[in-house]
Amino acid sequence: MATEVLxxxxxxTMEEGTLAKWLVKEGDTVSSGDIxxxxxxxxxxxxxxxVDEGVIGxxxxxxxxxxxxxxxxxxVLLEEGESADDIGAASAPAAKEADEAPKAEEKAPAQAKAxxxxxxxxxxxWPEGTEMKTQTVREALxxxxxxxxxxxxxxxxxxxxxxxxxxxxxxxxxxxxxFGAKRVIDTxxxxxxxxxIGVGAAFGGLRPIVEFMTFNFAMQAIDQIINSxxxxxxxxxxxxxxxxxxxxxxxxxxxxGAQHSQDYGAWYAHIPGLKVVQPYSAADAKGLLKQAIRDPxxxxxxxxxxxxxxxxxxxxxxxxxxxxxxxxxxxxxxDVTIVSWGIGMTYALEAAEKLAEExxxxxxxxxxxxxxxxxxxxxxxxxxxxxxxTVEEGFPVASIGNHLSAYIMQNAFDYLDAPVINCTGKDVPxxxxxxxxxxxxxxxxxxxxAVKQVTYR
Amino acid sequence: MATRKSxxxxxxxxxxxxxxxxxxxxxxxxxxxxxxxxGMGLIGGFCHLYIGQEAVVVGLEAAAEEGDKRVTSYRDxxxxxxxxxxxxxxxxxxxxxxxxxxxGKGGSMHMFSKEKHFYGGHGIVGAQVPIGAxxxxxxxxxxxxxxxxxxxxxxxxxxxxxxxxxxxxxxWKLPVVFVIENNQYAMGTSQQRSTSSADIYTRGEAFGIxxxxxxxxxxxxxxxxxxxxxxxxxxxxxxxxxEIKTYRYRGHSMSDPAxxxxxxxxxxxxxxxxxxxxxxxxxxDGGHATxxxxxxxxxxxxxxxxKSADFAKESPEPSLDELYTDIYAxxxxxxxxxxxxxx
Numbered sequence: 081m082a083t084e085v086l087x088x089x090x091x092x093t094m095e096e097g098t099l100a101k102w103l104v105k106e107g108d109t110v111s112s113g114d115i116x117x118x119x120x121x122x123x124x125x126x127x128x129x130x131v132d133e134g135v136i137g138x139x140x141x142x143x144x145x146x147x148x149x150x151x152x153x154x155x156v157l158l159e160e161g162e163s164a165d166d167i168g169a170a171s172a173p174a175a176k177e178a179d180e181a182p183k184a185e186e187k188a189p190a191q192a193k194a195x196x197x198x199x200x201x202x203x204x205x206w207p208e209g210t211e212m213k214t215q216t217v218r219e220a221l222x223x224x225x226x227x228x229x230x231x232x233x234x235x236x237x238x239x240x241x242x243x244x245x246x247x248x249x250x251x252x253x254x255x256x257x258x259f260g261a262k263r264v265i266d267t268x269x270x271x272x273x274x275x276x277i278g279v280g281a282a283f284g285g286l287r288p289i290v291e292f293m294t295f296n297f298a299m300q301a302i303d304q305i306i307n308s309x310x311x312x313x314x315x316x317x318x319x320x321x322x323x324x325x326x327x328x329x330x331x332x333x334x335x336x337g338a339q340h341s342q343d344y345g346a347w348y349a350h351i352p353g354l355k356v357v358q359p360y361s362a363a364d365a366k367g368l369l370k371q372a373i374r375d376p377x378x379x380x381x382x383x384x385x386x387x388x389x390x391x392x393x394x395x396x397x398x399x400x401x402x403x404x405x406x407x408x409x410x411x412x413x414x415d416v417t418i419v420s421w422g423i424g425m426t427y428a429l430e431a432a433e434k435l436a437e438e439x440x441x442x443x444x445x446x447x448x449x450x451x452x453x454x455x456x457x458x459x460x461x462x463x464x465x466x467x468x469x470t471v472e473e474g475f476p477v478a479s480i481g482n483h484l485s486a487y488i489m490q491n492a493f494d495y496l497d498a499p500v501i502n503c504t505g506k507d508v509p510x511x512x513x514x515x516x517x518x519x520x521x522x523x524x525x526x527x528x529x530a531v532k533q534v535t536y537r
Numbered sequence: 538m539a540t541r542k543s544x545x546x547x548x549x550x551x552x553x554x555x556x557x558x559x560x561x562x563x564x565x566x567x568x569x570x571x572x573x574x575x576g577m578g579l580i581g582g583f584c585h586l587y588i589g590q591e592a593v594v595v596g597l598e599a600a601a602e603e604g605d606k607r608v609t610s611y612r613d614x615x616x617x618x619x620x621x622x623x624x625x626x627x628x629x630x631x632x633x634x635x636x637x638x639x640x641g642k643g644g645s646m647h648m649f650s651k652e653k654h655f656y657g658g659h660g661i662v663g664a665q666v667p668i669g670a671x672x673x674x675x676x677x678x679x680x681x682x683x684x685x686x687x688x689x690x691x692x693x694x695x696x697x698x699x700x701x702x703x704x705x706x707x708x709w710k711l712p713v714v715f716v717i718e719n720n721q722y723a724m725g726t727s728q729q730r731s732t733s734s735a736d737i738y739t740r741g742e743a744f745g746i747x748x749x750x751x752x753x754x755x756x757x758x759x760x761x762x763x764x765x766x767x768x769x770x771x772x773x774x775x776x777x778x779x780e781i782k783t784y785r786y787r788g789h790s791m792s793d794p795a796x797x798x799x800x801x802x803x804x805x806x807x808x809x810x811x812x813x814x815x816x817x818x819x820x821x822d823g824g825h826a827t828x829x830x831x832x833x834x835x836x837x838x839x840x841x842x843x844k845s846a847d848f849a850k851e852s853p854e855p856s857l858d859e860l861y862t863d864i865y866a867x868x869x870x871x872x873x874x875x876x877x878x879x880x
Contacts, residue, residue: 088576091792092583112569113588113786113807115800124794131573150578236678262678268708273667273701280671283656284606286678307661308668316649317640318863320656352864376866 082137082162084153090119090126097121098146099154108136116155117143134159197463198456201406205367205395212393220362220394221251221327221383224369225289227399229259232287235373238265238274239291239328248293249329249388275301275326279308282322287373292328295344295382309378310353325372327381330358331423331473332510332521334386341510343474345422346483348380349450355404356451358382358422362392364448367402374401384423405452409461413441416531417461419484420471421447424522427503428471431527440535450480458484459492466497467534471527476504498534503527549757551825557599557756558816559834561591564615565813566842567624568787571614571631574846575791580631584645587615589786592812593718594619596759597686597779600767604681608656608669609688611646612785616688620653624841628849636852640859663689663696666715670706670776673713684770688716692723694737700744703776707744710775714766715741717780718753724789725797738780748778754810784810 087097098120104110111133119128137158141148148154215223229235236259241248243256243266256264267274271292278290292298298305305326313321332341348356355377359365365383372379410425411432420428425446432442443461447453462468468488470481481502488500503522511517531537568586575584587594590612598619601607609616617627622638630637631645638648648658656672659665669687676683693699694717706713717738723731734740738748747769751762759781766777784806788795795803820826 086577088573089578090576092581094792112566121792123792124796126788126792126794127800128576129569129572131569150576234678268701268704270701270704272698273705276664276667276698276702277671277674277705280608280656280668280673281675281678282671283668284672284675284679286675303661303664304667308659308664312649312657313866314863315639315643315647316657316863317638317642318866319639319649319651321866323866355865376868 082159083132083134083157085116085130085155085157087141087148087150087152087154088119088128089150090121090128091123094121094150096147096149099141099143099148100125102139102143104136106136106139110134110136110157130157132157135162137162197460200454200457200460202409205363205402205408206397206400211396213396214391215362215394216389216391217359217362217365217383218249218251218388220366220392221369222253222255224366225252225373226255226258228370228373229255229263232373234285235287235289236263236265237289237291238267238278240267240269240293242266242291247291249385251383251388252291271297271300272304275304276308278324278326279304279322282309282324282378283312283320288324289373290324290326292326294333294340294385295328295330296340296342298326298328298344305348305378305380306351306354310351313377314353321376322378323376325369325379325381327369327372328383329385329388330382331384332505332517335512335514335517337512338509343382343422343472343505344380345382345450345472346474346478346480348382349453349480349483351451353378354451355379355449356382357404357449359448360387360422360425360446362390363394364402364408364446366394367400368404368448370399371401371404375404382422387423402448404449405454406448407454407457408446408448409443409457410446411442411444413443413465415441415465416467416469416535417443417445417458417465418469418471418527418531419445419447419458421450421480422473424471424473427522427524427527430524431531434524435528435531438537440531440537442531453484455487455491459488462488462492463495466495468496468500469503469527469530469534470500471503471522473505473522476502476507479504498536501530501534503530551820551823553599554816554820554825555830555834557595558813558820558831559838560595560598560619561756561813561816562834562838563624563841564591564594564618566838567618567628567845568614570842570846571628572787572791574628574632574849579850580645581633582644583611584631584791585612585789586787586791587612587785589806589811590718590720590753590783591615592756592759593716593753593781593783596756597714597716597763599756599760600763601684601686602767604654604683605767606654606656606669606672606676606683606685607688608665608672608685609658610662610665610690610693611658611660612690613646613648613658617648617650617653617655617658620650620655622650622653622655624845625848628845629852632849632852633854634849634852635855636848640863641855642859642863663693663698665689666693666696666699667702669715670702670711670713673706673711673770673776674709677709677711682771683712684767685713686716687713688718690723691717691719691721691728691732691737692726694740695723695732700740703741703744703746706776707741707746710773712770712773713776714763714770715746715776715778717778718783719780720783720785722785722789722797725793725795727797736780738778741776741778746776746778748780751779751781753781753783754812754815756812756816
């Protein structure tokens with residue numbers, strides 16, 4: 081059967097083009113790969129090759145013709161034994177298909193309508209009456225890894241100085257002794273490379289814990305974290321993903337300057353396919369890290385150097401985890417909701433104590449995970465207090481606080497008695513000088529001031 | 538060219554030779570069809586064809602064993618067909634349909650098959666190299682004697698993460714074959730203009746990784762080199778580098794007019810070096826096949842490719858619900874729990 085040669089699309093955006101030149105004439109025999117014509121697209125002049133073999137029966141569009149629409153028949157190709165008289169029987173059923181406009185479904189975005197207070201999950205993280213012991217965040221993280229490594233032989237930890245040095249911040253202390261060099265692996269200083277090897281190991285069936293000495297250095301590896309780890313499950317139609325944890329200290333330490341002092345919570349929380357954890361207490365650090373290691377998705381686990389040495393009460397249990405997307409209310413109150421996470425909780429809790437002395441009762445919520453976020457707990461609280469202040473260490477533009485403000489506005493607008501205020505780090509690279517560094521970070525005083533603003537005191 | 542001998546002294550059987558011919562032809566015809574469907578607007582976005590490079594993957598797959606893994610860049614259709622993935626599923630992914638390997642959500646550059654141990658299909662130049670070493674890391678950890686082929690181009694060979702990976706792969710003796718498919722052009726920049734050293738295979742020397750250069754237009758030479766490399770890796774000696782000199786006949790992607798090289802250069806390669814023609818002549822001259830035998834193979838391939846195109850047109854677009862699926866796994870997507878010895 082004679083086939084039509086159609087005007088090809090030669091770029092992702094081409095809709096029409098110029099048939100600049102024919103390199104064959106009627107009666108020529110062509111085989112696949114032969115160049116038929118030169119076609120000018122919106123970007124370049126391209127050679128157009130034959131796919132099928134046959135004889136050029138008729139040229140339908142003369143060279144020099146401009147504005148030839150994609151999928152217009154430009155020539156007719158005859159098979160062996162056919163003559164030009166057969167032309168007319170040829171058809172191009174596929175052309176129509178390509179012209180069909182994509183069926184856009186009208187779907188209104190989720191609207192806030194007559195909101196009711198959502199049911200927040202207020203179940204206890206561990207049974208009432210559980211024995212508790214005092215532990216630092218550092219020890220809790222180490223125990224979480226050790227417990228999960230005992231439970232699953234495919235869990236291993238890799239990173240700079242995690243093994244023989246016992247961890248740059250001593251978080252992996254003792255793991256080499258217990259689990260050996262096969263499972264506690266010192267890497268060269270090569271974040272991009274070992275993050276990618278970690279992703280490949282996860283594809284290959286292992287459960288890697290990749291430690292970054294600090295998350296500042298993970299910027300070298302962020303392509304592997306986002307393009308390879310976060311997106312593969314989706315890109316593979318659910319066939320495979322990267323069950324792994326990227327962990328390490330995040331945010332400002334003390335007096336280490338701009339390149340070593342940044343909070344990446346908002347960066348990673350932006351990415352579908354990642355889960356993002358930023359714990360404050362030792363118990364949460366332990367329960368959430370164990371959960372992260374078991375989670376079948378890539379998890380960003382943002383620790384904090386200043387919190388490593390802080391002690392908290394941790395439940396004495398053989399095994400406990402804390403689910404993602406469940407905030408913790410540290411302090412109940414009726415006058416204002418303070419939402420924070422990670423080291424921001426230090427300022428939030430301190431401010432709440434001092435405010436109580438002044439007769440303002442703040443409800444303090446620790447989000448614990450930034451993806452997923454426990455919106456229900458936040459909204460339920462704001463509906464009660466009608467005011468909200470967020471506290472974080474990250475930069476102000478496109479911060480988590482900004483996102484929460486928008487969410488609250490859309491879902492609890494009628495309940496707000498004041499605009500939400502975001503307490504954040506200042507919009508500057510971290511300075512080194514002690515006085516300036518202090519000024520660059522958010523402070524308890526700023527949180528108190530914000531609360532007074534939203535409560536009109 | 539009819540009398541040219543293969544560089545390899547393989548005692549290859551007629552059946553093997555015929556299967557290489559068939560597998561290479563499948564890739565070429567499939568890619569030509571993909572180019573056609575692109576021209577019809579049925580395939581969108583970027584589409585990087587493998588035409589000209591067929592002997593690389595077919596030769597190396599001949600050296601692979603069941604369970605070995607492979608990972609490559611976005612020029613990936615040939616790798617998928619060569620490792621046994623279904624042409625229907627590959628073509629339907631190109632058209633963005635439900636029947637595609639990624640349900641239409643990955644596209645030409647992002648396809649995977651757990652079943653065939655094909656780990657992508659990566660759109661970021663060089664990113665597949667540490668991933669390949671990571672797959673090999675997992676195999677070594679699990680002590681399962683598998684080997685990973687990490688394919689990348691002469692362009693990717695200039696990425697920093699490649700050398701970070703060479704270092705760790707050598708340090709940890711990972712069973713990975715680094716396959717540099719040197720088609721001489723990093724998109725539009727020739728190797729001479731982008732690469733300070735002519736011999737990319739020697740770049741492993743600094744890390745103690747052996748390497749060799751291979752004629753990528755000779756499937757038997759590729760197979761022989763592949764067997765050597767795989768043997769090296771499987772015996773626990775660590776990584777191996779193959780720089781396979783090949784040539785892509787088409788532009789970098791469908792929208793590349795390829796003005797950085799002459800038409801004569803391309804024609805010369807096609808006429809004098811074509812890997813499929815070479816095997817075709819070996820079959821005919823050696824009396825291993827008749828013209829009719831080869832015509833029958835041509836017909837079989839044409840039918841497979843046409844069927845894949847029909848499937849790719851008829852398969853429906855993914856359901857709109859698919860927008861929000863496969864972002865997070867509820868259970869381990871690998872499904873099959875991997876057993877290891879007690880730690």
